[in-house]
Amino acid sequence: MxxxxxxxxxxxxxxxxxxxxxxxxxxxxxxxxxxxxxxxxxxxxxxxxxxxxxxNMELEINKLKNIKQHLFHWQDAIIMQSFEDMEQINSELERELLIEISEYRFMYQLLRARYFLMNNWPLEAFKTIKKIQKIENKLTPYETNLLKHVLGIYYFAKHEYVKAIETLKTIQNEDYNNPEYYYHLAIAYHTIQSPVLAYYYAEKSHEFFQDMNNYLRVIDAEMLMIIQVEDDNGKEEIIKRYKKLIKSCELMNAPERKAKVLHNLAAEYFRRKNYEQASRFYKESMSLKDQESPVYLLSLEGFIRSSFDGNLINNDQLIQLTEHGLTIATRIKELLYIHLFKLLLYLLKSKEKEYHQYLFNKALPMFSNSGYTYLIKRSKKELFHYYSNNNLLDEALEMANLLINA
Missing domain, CATH: 1.10.260.40 (lambda repressor-like DNA-binding domains)
Incomplete structure (x- = not known):
């Protein structure tokens, strides 16, 4: 054979x-x-x-037979986010010539697209996805659903959250035994501010990660579940859950996840207008992140806003921090943070008119194109209040209509 x-x-x-x-x-x-x-x-x-x-024919036959097992080990490493194993298996598979004639060659290409997305290489992933879509009729039911999973993750990476949800929800569980996609559905629903569905799918992914003994991903799912809860009556319980997750990250020596939990704890304090605690945890989160990264800029923006709203740092220092953030955002070509730090500079320099002009003309269109639901909603509210306070009734009515329709 x-x-x-x-x-x-x-x-x-x-x-x-x-x-x-x-x-x-x-x-x-x-x-x-x-x-x-x-x-x-x-x-x-x-x-x-x-x-x-x-x-050596016997050796070649064994290599061909083992490709399937090797691919599923690679998929497990990707799900577990075991980056060292993931890279090692990728290197081994790249040297395996017989993949070209294996019945699992399409699965290899799909997992390769997933690997590209894990490494934040969406263009390479897209090229691979397009090739697979051309021969989609040749895929097994499992591979068809794997394609949907990878495509959903790609849409999420491109900030096309509704497309991500529409694609992921077409996955057939009976043909695809990888409930990890529930986590990606939860993330997408969270991003479009649908907390009930985000919590539902995060909880389902939490069960899957627990069954796998994948405790780092359990932390991811648990954190996503906590974020959806906005119960002021149980606010101390929410804080306790965050602090428990921080200890779990420390026990598992997971500084990147600890940084995420610290950031979300800071955001929780910011929501409650406890700016002192918010700025403290944003700062601690920043200390664990690479400065030349979007996640660092995310926490820096939160730190500046909480310090400004809480009057914790003088304006000159805040302007200096904002200019530092804008420099990094420009250098790493992160358009979202370029807009956010430019807005902060107008705010800190008390340029109210320029702030709202920039918000309407530059920032809001970008937020809308990229699907940043929270920022879209916040921007429209800010513009509505600005127009109302300045007796710009037509503009205020337009913003009110946009808020109602949204």
Whole structure:
């Protein structure tokens, strides 16, 4: 079964004709039938053909058989976010020539797209996805659903959250035994501010990660569940849950996740207008992050806003911090943070008119195009209050209509 495929692969790899390969061993017709698995053949002929090709047939057959297992190990490493294992298996698979003739070659390409997305290379992922979509009718039911999962993650990376949800919700559970996609659905629903559905899917992913003993991803799902809860009566319980997660991150030596939990704890304090605690935890989160990264800028923006609203740092220092943030955002080409820090500069310099002009003309269109639901809503409210306070009734009515329709 495997011998013919392997012989054909290496014959074509070494640019041999069937006549050249079979010379003094067997006929062209016999070679053709062996390669197409249309005849029986003796072990001696396979041995002679293998020697001419310079391969160990038994070893090659084992490699071909093990590709499936290797791919599922790679998928597990991706789900577990075990980056060291993920990179090692990727390197091994890149050197595995027989993937080209394996029945799992499409699965390999799909997981490769997922690997690209994990490394924040959306363009490479998109190229791979487009190639797979052209032969979608050749995919197994499992691969069809894996394609939907990868495509959903791609849409999320491109800030197309509604598309991500629409795609992920078409996954058929009976053909796809990877409930990890519930987590990506939860993230997408959270981003469009749909807390009930975000909590529902986060809880389902939490169960899956627990069953896998994947405790780092359990932290991710638990954090997502906490964020959806806005119960002022149980606010102390929410704080306790965040602090418990911080301890879990410390026990598992997971500084990146600890930084995320600290940021969300800061955001919770900011929501409650406890600006002193908010700025404290934003600062602690920043200390664990690479300064040349969007996640650092996210916490820096929160730190500046909480320090400004709480009157915790003088204006000159805040302007200096904001200019620092704008410099980083410009250098790493993060348009979202370029807008956010420019807005902060107008705010800190008391340029109210310029702030709202920039918000309406530059920032809000970008937020809308990218689907930043929270920022869209906040911006429209700010513009509505500004127009109302300045007796710009037509503009205020337009913003009111936009808020109602949203």
């Amino acid at each position: 495997y011998e013919g495929k392997i012989i054909k692969f290496y014959r074509e790899k070494y640019k041999l004709t069937q006549e050249q390969l079979g010379k003094d061993i067997c006929s062209i017709t016999h070679i053709s039938k062996i390669e197409c698995n249309q005849t029986t053949y003796s072990p001696e002929i396979i041995s002679l053909l293998s020697m001419r090709l310079g391969i």
